[in-house]
Amino acid sequence: MPIHVNNRIGRGGFSHVYEATMPEGKLVALKQSHVINRIEHPMLLHEACVLSFLAGRSQYFEYLVLDLLGTSLADLVKEQKQLTLRTTLMLLDQMLDSLEHLHSHHLIHGDIKPDNFLFGLGDNSERIHLIDFGFARYYRNPISLSHHGLAPNQGFLGALTDS
Structure with missing residues (x-):
């Protein structure tokens, strides 16, 4: 029995996010990116690697199955x-705490904004x-712990949004 895609719940510069139901009935978030995007912007594959450190594929799309989360901090601030x-x-x-955990694995996020902080659901709704x-x-080598310097002419890293 395949994953059943329910409805789109978000989108970004390189992907769309859907609420989906796993064969066993669990609700998840399904992030989809067109394979053509991988050539210039291999974001989804990169994100899957980062998440496996701290997905399935088809011929035309790549997918990443994630826990389904609730509203964003940006939406909460707009509402309240x-x-x-x-x-x-x-x-x-x-x-x-989230950023400290990420940094303890020698990583920086690169796109911190209210849209990228989501509340959990159910018993986890205040997290x-x-x-x-x-x-x-x-941001540093995990073995030697030496910091990576900025590359010459390094451009903007992150996404420009209205938030």
Whole structure:
């Protein structure tokens, strides 16, 4: 029995994200990127490698199956207009924990923005999760721990959005 795609729940510069149902009934997020994008922007394959460190394929598309998460921090701020100090500090603590975990694996995210922090669902609804590791890069060598310098004429890293 194949994965059943329910509806699109998001999109980025190089991919679309769908809510999908696994054969055993579990709801997941399914990230899809056209294979043609891989030539110039191998984001999904790179993201899968980053996530396997801390997917299936078809002829025309690549897929990455992820845990289904809830609303984004950007959507919460738009909806609430203003967050309480307690909520802000709780979110900041969780966001810093996520970044610290990533950095402990010698990686930088490369696309930090409110759209890339999503709340969990159900019992996990007060926990915030960092997503979208397509721009993640090593900032230092995991063996020698020497920092990577910036390449000459290195361009912008990340995504430009309205958020």
